[in-house]
Amino acid sequence: MTDSFVTPISPQPPTGHSTPAEQPGQPSRAAQPAPTSSEPEGQHGPARLTASKLADGRDLFYYDDSPPYVTGQATRRLDDPRPLPDRTKPFRDPDSGQIHQPAGPEMRFDQLTGEWIPMASQRMNRTFLPAAASCPLCPATPGSAYSDGEIPDTDYDVAVFENRFPSYWRPPGQDIDAQWSLDGQALWPVRHASGRCEVICFSPDHQASVASLSPQRMRTVIQAWAERTAALMALEGIAQVFPFENRGPEIGVTLPHPHGQIYAYPELPPKTAAMMRQAAAWRATNGSKLLTELVETEAAGPRVIAQTEHWIAYVPAAARWPVEVHLSPLRDVPDLPALTGAECDDLASLYPRLLRGLDRFFLDDAGQPLPLPYISGWHQAPSDPALRDLARLHLQLFSIRRAPGKLKYLAGSESGMGAWISDTTPERIATRLRAALAEADAAGPPAAPDSQATLAGPASTSDVGSAVPGHSTTPDHGAASTETPGDTP
Numbered sequence: 001m002t003d004s005f006v007t008p009i010s011p012q013p014p015t016g017h018s019t020p021a022e023q024p025g026q027p028s029r030a031a032q033p034a035p036t037s038s039e040p041e042g043q044h045g046p047a048r049l050t051a052s053k054l055a056d057g058r059d060l061f062y063y064d065d066s067p068p069y070v071t072g073q074a075t076r077r078l079d080d081p082r083p084l085p086d087r088t089k090p091f092r093d094p095d096s097g098q099i100h101q102p103a104g105p106e107m108r109f110d111q112l113t114g115e116w117i118p119m120a121s122q123r124m125n126r127t128f129l130p131a132a133a134s135c136p137l138c139p140a141t142p143g144s145a146y147s148d149g150e151i152p153d154t155d156y157d158v159a160v161f162e163n164r165f166p167s168y169w170r171p172p173g174q175d176i177d178a179q180w181s182l183d184g185q186a187l188w189p190v191r192h193a194s195g196r197c198e199v200i201c202f203s204p205d206h207q208a209s210v211a212s213l214s215p216q217r218m219r220t221v222i223q224a225w226a227e228r229t230a231a232l233m234a235l236e237g238i239a240q241v242f243p244f245e246n247r248g249p250e251i252g253v254t255l256p257h258p259h260g261q262i263y264a265y266p267e268l269p270p271k272t273a274a275m276m277r278q279a280a281a282w283r284a285t286n287g288s289k290l291l292t293e294l295v296e297t298e299a300a301g302p303r304v305i306a307q308t309e310h311w312i313a314y315v316p317a318a319a320r321w322p323v324e325v326h327l328s329p330l331r332d333v334p335d336l337p338a339l340t341g342a343e344c345d346d347l348a349s350l351y352p353r354l355l356r357g358l359d360r361f362f363l364d365d366a367g368q369p370l371p372l373p374y375i376s377g378w379h380q381a382p383s384d385p386a387l388r389d390l391a392r393l394h395l396q397l398f399s400i401r402r403a404p405g406k407l408k409y410l411a412g413s414e415s416g417m418g419a420w421i422s423d424t425t426p427e428r429i430a431t432r433l434r435a436a437l438a439e440a441d442a443a444g445p446p447a448a449p450d451s452q453a454t455l456a457g458p459a460s461t462s463d464v465g466s467a468v469p470g471h472s473t474t475p476d477h478g479a480a481s482t483e484t485p486g487d488t489p
């Protein structure tokens with residue numbers, strides 16, 4: 001058993017990339033070269049990885065595609081000046097005065113459903129919709145009264161760090177096999193929620209969105225997703241890794257800064273478990289792979305939205321949400337680390353383009369596009385060797401918006417019984433989405449906010465936090481959170 005959660009990083013330095021020199025006066029934590037073992041060559045070169053630690057011991061990874069950082073001419077700030085207590089050390093309860101060992105969240109077993117439910121009580125501490133000037137995901141702004149940002153440097157390209165208030169966390173030394181009973185009753189097993197939750201910032205620009213990312217920057221995000229997936233899957237006791245994004249206040253997002261999350265689950269999530277049951281039954285009956293049959297049959301059907309050299313986007317035959325689209329590689333691969341460079345390049349163009357189409361799916365009364373609230377997540381193969389061959393990488397994106405100003409509420413049948421009734425048909429969704437994508441293509445990509453950004457200068461000029469010097473801030477050192485309700489149903 002490992003007692004460390006330090007993420008393994010490939011020791012292989014990439015050809016032509018030198019390890020960046022450390023900055024004077026910075027701690028001696030080594031900046032890591034970008035690994036190449038899981039990063040096949042493509043049109044866009046691999047971004048440079050710099051690994052660091054936040055003040056409380058959490059991991060922080062900078063993924064840089066800007067030239068001075070890729071070449072090692074410039075380096076990232078490695079120290080975190082905040083006076084945060086090390087979360088892995090024993091702490092004193094302010095009320096009782098007692099010393100406690102750090103403990104992660106627990107999860108209880110629901111006998112009626114066979115599901116493990118994490119009880120992440122510390123998550124109740126989150127900041128809700130902080131003012132832009134106090135965004136903890138924006139680059140640091142020297143001179144600002146706000147000083148609880150999660151990323152110490154004054155700029156970054158893409159950054160990944162461990163969530164400050166995780167739903168799943170394994171403190172060092174925790175026995176992941178430990179199990180006990182609630183109230184002494186064998187009926188209610190309890191375990192540590194020994195997984196891991198990371199946050200990925202897609203852009204330093206507070207106003208950006210994934211739809212506005214350049215192919216180069218999107219490629220860096222894909223590299224970060226793939227490398228974090230490989231690193232998290234290598235940890236002991238991880239069943240599956242799920243990179244996802246919640247976008248829009250309608251989804252319950254507490255921070256508008258463009259970011260996503262990466263969950264490493266200690267148990268197979270219910271949706272994957274159901275998918276694997278279906279795939280196993282299909283194979284037993286038909287001898288073929290269900291997920292491959294679905295992609296190949298949809299590719300020849302009426303619900304295709306877009307097809308490129310390596311990817312296909314379609315509305316699935318039994319879509320349940322008012323807006324839903326699946327994005328799948330044409331090649332059968334288990335997860336993001338298995339993609340080739342060419343497949344990553346293709347995805348880096350297609351995915352933001354698809355999102356621009358989705359942002360035109362609904363129009364307001366004046367005919368203007370309404371940015372779509374959505375949940376988008378990557379279904380990747382579980383770690384269980386018996387299940388990996390049944391799985392196939394695909395992205396599912398859906399929205400709860402059913403009309404301008406109207407949301408689909410999960411009411412009695414959906415919430416109470418898990419029995420879904422769709423308000424539309426997948427064919428109608430496909431027809432509208434194809435038209436919206438054509439409109440988005442005709443409009444062209446927006447001026448990429450990252451196109452001129454991220455040389456060694458200060459934060460992006462369009463960043464609200466840095467553009468409003470002296471703006472009143474709401475520093476809340478105890479509660480600022482980088483979490484969004486990642487488990488919003």
Ligand SMILES: [Zn+2]
Pocket residue numbers: 135136137138205206257
């Ligand atoms: Zn921000």
